[in-house]
């Protein structure tokens with residue numbers, strides 16, 4: 001299609017709008033699920049196994065029921081903030097700005113770890129622990145003015161904030177500083193220096209908030225072209241998990257009140273594909289399986305990586321639909337299923353029962 005021809009999807013939307021069927025700003029959508037389905041339908045190295053998805057749906061629902069899985073669980077995690085105010089919004093915004101790429105090839109004893117409250121924290125929890133520790137030490141790490149101050153917020157200060165109790169440094173420190181700088185500038189220029197104004201701008205819509213983050217912050221715009229296609233596929237993982245963390249932390253009230261939270265999909269990271277594969281829901285082609293098992297680097301934005309991310313999103317959506325089919329009254333969405341799967345694979349890792357390794361992609365997207 002030549003550049004001067006309008007996008008057929010846009011034409012369809014405008015036609016519906018003109019026919020009064022759709023008020024554009026009433027039905028915001030992120031496009032993540034549609035993109036995931038498209039890539040999944042065109043994947044040859046990752047496939048969904050429907051029988052395993054059905055079995056997984058039954059098992060996940062039963063365990064979530066048994067554990068009373070709900071948004072309230074989020075605040076129970078000992079490192080997550082407990083107050084329900086603007087400082088918590090700033091904490092969650094900072095956390096999900098930097099919520100990426102903690103994996104290490106080193107063994108547990110020497111991998112990057114943060115020592116805080118008498119414990120060694122690794123992975124995602126090392127991020128949360130480091131932010132809490134910085135605040136305890138009087139470093140305004142969640143303040144966007146600090147992020148913009150090149151005298152105060154230097155790479156060395158960030159090295160101190162994320163200092164490890166081993167010899168390994170936190171991965172991608174320079175990229176993390178760049179994310180803080182960019183976010184500080186955008187918040188200063190467009191949102192009166194505080195992410196609470198982003199939430200207000202979204203007017204209670206989860207999809208709108210995700211779209212605002214992707215539109216205004218380059219470091220949240222997690223979208224990539226699949227096999228040279230013209231239109232990028234949107235994963236928006238950190239934008240989505242930011243909205244989900246707000247929703248869970250505030251238990252769907254106040255700053256976490258989103259009428260369309262069901263529009264948020266699974267967060268395409270490196271942990272949930274791992275458990276979906278170990279449950280038989282995701283199957284890999286022999287070359288991809290071999291690459292993952294031998295912990296080879298899977299390049300960000302490559303076909304394999306996009307198939308892994310998209311099929312994981314679509315797989316969780318099919319599991320969610322199956323749960324709703326088996327239990328029409330279940331109060332479950334993709335966010336809660338995702339949180340449950342992440343926590344489950346982390347528990348399996350702690351017990352040493354996590355069988356296949358997760359895929360290794362180093363990027364700022366997840």
Ligand SMILES: Nc1nc2c(c(CN[C@H]3C=C[C@H](O)[C@@H]3O)cn2[C@@H]2O[C@H](COP(=O)(O)O)[C@@H](O)[C@H]2O)c(=O)[nH]1
Nearest residue numbers: 099100101102103123124267269270271272339342366
């Ligand atoms: N899909 C998905 N990805 C998640 C999380 C979380 C933590 N969420 C907490 C909040 C509520 C939940 O109950 C969790 O307790 C982190 N990650 C991602 O995983 C990777 C870190 O892995 P590891 O290095 O092993 O800790 C990294 O890409 C990080 O961005 C999640 O929930 N879902």
